[in-house]
Amino acid sequence: MNQGKQLLIIDDDPDFVEGIKSILESAGYQVDAAYNPRSGLEALKTKPYDLLLLDIMMGRGAEGIMVARKLRKDPILSQIPVLIITGLREQIAFLFPGQPLHPHLLPVDELVEKPVEPQLLLDKVSALIELAAKRKAGK
Secondary structure (H helix, E strand, O other), X not given: OOOOOEEEEEXXXXXXXXXXXXXXXXXXXXXXXXXXXXXXXXXXXXXXXXXXXXXXXXXXXXXXXXXHXXXXXOXXXXXXXXXXXXXXXXXXXXXXXXXXXXXOOOOOOEEEEOOOOHXXXXXXXXXXHHHHHHXXXXX
């Protein structure tokens, strides 16, 4: 079922990327990685991805937020579901447990905290891809 589903990870931590990539590939996903926001945005323009896994804290700060906002402003790329995987909540108390994300603050579909349990990751990825497929079918 996951065969052919294209995922992109944008995260500046190569060790974390390799771990997440291994989990996703073992579940049958095809996974590409970009290690900074600029190459990530370029990769998003090269082929149709079914899901973006995005870190917030990269480079000079919260550059992942900039990536998410750029995606939502692009008519084509805005259709890609975004799963944030970050340690941001712990680092700066930016978000609070049990409260939904404000859609204008951080335009993403879902957020999980590092470290992420493999099964939780797979469940979130599957659910977001399924939701995106339903959105497309409903249009």
